[in-house]
Amino acid sequence: xxxxxxxxxxxxxxxxxxxxxxxxxxxxxxxxxxxxxxxxxxxxxxxxxxxxxxxxxxxxxxxxxxxxxxxxxxxxxxxxxxxxxxxxxxxxxxxxxxxxxxxxxxxxxxxxxxxxxxxxxxxxxxxxxxx
Amino acid sequence: xxxxxxxxxxxxxxxxxxxxxxxxxxxxxxxxxxxxxxxxxxxxxxxxxxxxxxxxxxxxxxxxxxxxxxxxxxxxxxxxxxxxxxxxxxxxxxxxxxxxxxxxxxxxxxxxxxxxxxxxxxxxxxxxxxxxxxxxxxxxxxxxxxxxxxxxxxxxxxxxxxxxxxxxxxxxxxxxxxxxxxxxxxxxxxxxxxxxxxxxxxxxxxxxxxxxxxxxxxxxxxxxxxxxxxxxxxxxxxxxxxxxxxxxxxxxxxxxxxxxxxxxxxxxxxxxxxxxxxxxxxxxxxxxxxxxxxxxxxxxxxxxxxxxxxxxxxxxxxxxxxxxxxxxxxxxxxxxxxxxxxxxxxxxxxxxxxxxxxxxxxxxxxxxxxxxxxxxxxxxxxxxxxxxxxxxxxxxxxxxxxxxxxxxxxxxxxxxxxxxxxxx
Numbered sequence: 001x002x003x004x005x006x007x008x009x010x011x012x013x014x015x016x017x018x019x020x021x022x023x024x025x026x027x028x029x030x031x032x033x034x035x036x037x038x039x040x041x042x043x044x045x046x047x048x049x050x051x052x053x054x055x056x057x058x059x060x061x062x063x064x065x066x067x068x069x070x071x072x073x074x075x076x077x078x079x080x081x082x083x084x085x086x087x088x089x090x091x092x093x094x095x096x097x098x099x100x101x102x103x104x105x106x107x108x109x110x111x112x113x114x115x116x117x118x119x120x121x122x123x124x125x126x127x128x129x130x131x
Numbered sequence: 132x133x134x135x136x137x138x139x140x141x142x143x144x145x146x147x148x149x150x151x152x153x154x155x156x157x158x159x160x161x162x163x164x165x166x167x168x169x170x171x172x173x174x175x176x177x178x179x180x181x182x183x184x185x186x187x188x189x190x191x192x193x194x195x196x197x198x199x200x201x202x203x204x205x206x207x208x209x210x211x212x213x214x215x216x217x218x219x220x221x222x223x224x225x226x227x228x229x230x231x232x233x234x235x236x237x238x239x240x241x242x243x244x245x246x247x248x249x250x251x252x253x254x255x256x257x258x259x260x261x262x263x264x265x266x267x268x269x270x271x272x273x274x275x276x277x278x279x280x281x282x283x284x285x286x287x288x289x290x291x292x293x294x295x296x297x298x299x300x301x302x303x304x305x306x307x308x309x310x311x312x313x314x315x316x317x318x319x320x321x322x323x324x325x326x327x328x329x330x331x332x333x334x335x336x337x338x339x340x341x342x343x344x345x346x347x348x349x350x351x352x353x354x355x356x357x358x359x360x361x362x363x364x365x366x367x368x369x370x371x372x373x374x375x376x377x378x379x380x381x382x383x384x385x386x387x388x389x390x391x392x393x394x395x396x397x398x399x400x401x402x403x404x405x406x407x408x409x410x411x412x413x414x415x416x417x418x419x420x421x422x423x424x425x426x427x428x429x430x431x432x433x434x435x436x437x438x439x440x441x442x443x444x445x446x447x448x449x450x451x452x453x454x455x456x457x458x459x460x461x462x463x464x465x466x467x468x469x470x471x472x473x474x475x476x477x478x479x480x481x482x483x484x485x486x487x488x489x490x491x492x493x494x495x496x497x498x499x500x501x502x503x504x505x506x507x508x509x510x511x512x513x514x515x516x517x518x519x520x521x522x523x524x525x526x527x528x529x530x531x532x533x534x535x536x537x538x539x540x541x542x543x544x545x546x547x548x549x550x551x552x553x554x555x
Contacts, residue, residue: 018522022542029535033386053526053534 003095148269153241258293367425373408374431478510498527
């Protein structure tokens with residue numbers, strides 16, 4: 001079964017990250033690289049992507065003529081997807097364990113950042129539902 | 132039959148692909164069907180040649196198999212039309228396979244026409260790139276998909292839509308007239324340049340570098356140059372690719388972190404490739420018809436020839452960027468001109484030039500605008516300003532290694548700032 005592990009953050013979180021020290025950044029980047037490798041080595045990796053920063057984020061809706069109407073103003077509390085991993089695992093427990101691993105990525109001073117990671121199942125195609 | 136394979140089969144097939152495809156398209160005038168037939172012929176060759184050895188004339192062998200596929204298709208098509216009571220295709224459209232001779236000028240011309248067709252302005256750039264790699268480069272759809280990190284089905288669809296666009300636009304399979312040719316050649320060079328860039332800038336560490344795209348672009352540009360040796364911009368583009376690709380190993384460290392030009396270990400640069408690029412651009416520039424690729428190659432050559440970063444010939448580089456900015460409307464050139472100017476006349480001069488570009492949102496929306504601003508402010512001693520712009524640049528870039536690099540620069544400067552304040 002496939003799960004997506006989503007790392008969400010507010011604009012304030014992004015701004016804080018940009019102010020980490022060089023050592024903290026290096027430690028975090030090295031952890032993320034090692035984490036992806038770990039997923040690949042253990043045979044559960046499906047996909048991962050990091051997203052651009054929310055500065056340029058836009059919410060788009062179709063107008064009456066079908067043309068895009070964009071909105072780039074967001075509430076300070078809004079959470080943005082920073083990046084995700086998709087893993088193929090045996091159980092929801094295993095997905096949660098992996099999520100906890102990445103939540104423990106080092107933050108400022110090398111202590112676990114305990115970033116919240118949202119874990120959601122990725123639905124399979126209808127054939128697997130026996131329809 | 133045949134001789135054993137002493138050159139990798141893949142290489143032989145790739146070189147033959149455009150020649151064979153060109154011949155088949157010329158005879159049958161149906162690009163999409165010809166492309167499929169040639170792909171099938173390549174598959175047959177890939178399964179038979181390793182066991183039976185190379186046929187005496189591999190090109191003619193492939194052409195015959197592709198012709199046979201086309202003939203079968205034309206026959207079944209005409210049978211279908213007969214059944215439907217429609218026009219029967221003339222038998223004369225089925226060519227006589229015994230007339231295939233060895234490579235001639237006509238076939239070289241076919242390769243060229245094929246390139247012009249794949250890079251036609253009627254296609255979107257992404258279609259042109261995919262089609263060029265497949266039809267002229269001889270890469271499989273799966274290989275192209277892997278290089279661009281998209282699913283194979285997506286790439287297959289992109290290629291088939293590109294073929295459909297060619298069909299719909301009624302682009303004839305013939306060499307464009309002299310006036311149009313110059314303009315179309317620019318489009319071909321642009322596609323080759325983009326293929327090279329995709330392989331070069333998307334690299335995120337030695338093991339992740341998509342060098343095959345850069346190599347393929349170099350190979351295709353080389354063969355284009357053999358076909359049109361008198362065009363100075365083709366030589367310029369080839370030199371630019373060689374001189375840029377020569378620094379590939381030094382561009383990232385083992386972890387995939389970006390290393391800027393000034394801090395690269397120059398002993399890792401590929402001397403042989405630099406020598407080839409320098410010789411090529413030195414022989415091309417004096418010919419007189421100087422274009423943007425030649426100028427960029429000349430600038431790359433000056434960087435490559437400096438033993439240390441501080442030995443860089445900035446006066447010449449500045450002069451070349453000055454020529455370049457008069458020639459193109461590319462905002463990145465204006466930024467590079469400002470950097471070269473700062474290296475020669477100091478950061479204040481560079482910042483003045485940046486200030487003059489402020490009205491151009493194409494420039495100011497780009498992350499490089501802030502990155503250059505930050506770099507020059509740091510040179511000028513304004514650490515606060517530099518930190519701010521490094522962070523803004525990090526928020527705008529679309530590349531993860533680049534974002535990490537820019538954030539690290541900001542972090543390095545702000546820790547220097549904190550230390551500096553503490554001492555006071």
